[in-house]
Amino acid sequence: MNHPVLLLVSGILTGLLLGFFLHRLASDFLEQQISEQHPWDGNPDLPSRLRQIVFLLMLPLVSGVLAAWRGWSPELLSDLLLTGSLFVLAVIDWESMLLDMRVVIVAIMLKSAWLFVFAIEHLQQALIGLLVGAGLLYFLGIIYETLRKRRGLGEGDPALLGLIGMWVGWPGLGPVLLVAAFSGIILGGIWLLKKNQPLLHTPVPFGPFLCLGGLLVHLLQQSGWMPWQMELIAF
Secondary structure, three states: OOOHHHHHHHHHHHHHHHHHHHHHHHHHHHHHHHHOOOOOOOOOOOOHHHHHHHHHHHHHHHHHHHHHHHOOOHHHHHHHHHHHHHHHHHHHHHHHOOOOHHHHHHHHHHHHHHHHHHOHHHHHHHHHHHHHHHHHHHHHHHHHHHHHOOOOOOOOHHHHHHHHHHHHOHHHHHHHHHHHHHHHHHHHHHHHHHOOOOOOOOOOOOHHHHHHHHHHHHHHHHHOOOHHHHOOOOO
């Protein structure tokens, strides 16, 4: 089953099943926030149809491309774990400005198990990436709050960057933050202008842009476009 077309189709089907599960997971979490009357600072006008497009179209297509590229291998399993986790966390954060920490914890545990089984020699590096990522963003958040006298990052953002650090390693955290910052300024700014919201005083979720940066940097590392980083990490 190594034919590219078969790999693509089987990857799409796998992504579709994963998408159904993650769509239900995200919907349940968001509905729970509404039922608990949680302060809704996010974007409740995001239509559920767009959520379906993300999970039932975009995720299967990405999964298909990953399968055609990786083949059915342990690396594909790791890629799907990262991709699925980042997709669901990005959607939840965009709609509610919250992160489902259950997803973060489960993803960290599954990645640790994957490393223990398939690449135990890289387990230490992944854990360093986890700790540095979480600690770095937590430290930056404290600095921002001290200087600006208001919170600049969500409580779950450090954990999200720590999760990403398990895949990209500590050398990849800088590029992840760079991509997240630039995409957040551009895309977030466009969204605020479209909504006629003030640019400096309207909160915009940072998690989706961290997810974008994390997935992009990981794929660039693995495809050989960032060879200087792959000399530092080899997973």
